[in-house]
Amino acid sequence: MVRVLNRWRVAWSLLIVAAVPVTAPAAAPAADPAKGRAVFAAQCSLCHSNAPNGPVIMGPPLYGVVGRPAGSVRGFHYSQAMMSAGFAWTPDRLRAYLPAPRSYLPGVKMTYAGLKNPSQADDLIAYLATLH
Numbered sequence: 001m002v003r004v005l006n007r008w009r010v011a012w013s014l015l016i017v018a019a020v021p022v023t024a025p026a027a028a029p030a031a032d033p034a035k036g037r038a039v040f041a042a043q044c045s046l047c048h049s050n051a052p053n054g055p056v057i058m059g060p061p062l063y064g065v066v067g068r069p070a071g072s073v074r075g076f077h078y079s080q081a082m083m084s085a086g087f088a089w090t091p092d093r094l095r096a097y098l099p100a101p102r103s104y105l106p107g108v109k110m111t112y113a114g115l116k117n118p119s120q121a122d123d124l125i126a127y128l129a130t131l132h
């Protein structure tokens with residue numbers, strides 16, 4: 001009897017899991033790279049160039065950053081923490097890093113408090129992905 005009940009529970013939770021994706025995308029608006037460009041201008045451009053072969057400002061240029069190994073722009077003097085991060089910048093990594101850079105990678109020298117608004121972060125990451 002217990003077994004049968006458990007089966008029902010499993011069946012119900014599978015049904016619920018299956019039903020959620022049908023409604024979820026409508027609730028989450030798609031990331032907008034045009035809005036992300038404005039976020040970049042307001043929050044990142046003080047320290048980062050977005051131009052191909054752009055200059056070092058306070059930080060390394062971010063053209064092509066999505067897919068690039070962390071700490072890999074030649075001529076930029078990275079912190080040890082950034083050089084030994086050991087990953088490439090994917091949208092998920094950026095989503096984890098940007099809200100609190102120095103908690104995500106202790107020892108990095110990006111003195112930026114963090115981008116706390118998740119939809120602004122999604123817009124910004126969509127914009128960064130266009131820089132190729």
Ligand code: HEC
Pocket residue numbers: 040043044045046047048058059060062065069070071072073077078079080081082083089098107108109110111112115124
């Ligand atoms: C006050 C200056 C400053 C601001 C503002 C700033 N950064 Fe940075 N950023 C840096 C510095 C300095 C580094 C290098 C960190 C290190 O080596 O520890 C860096 C590194 C990075 C890296 C790693 C790049 C690589 O080549 O591995 C990314 C990604 C990044 N910043 C994204 C952003 C984004 C996106 C914004 C805007 C939301 C932003 N930063 C705002 C100074 C800044």
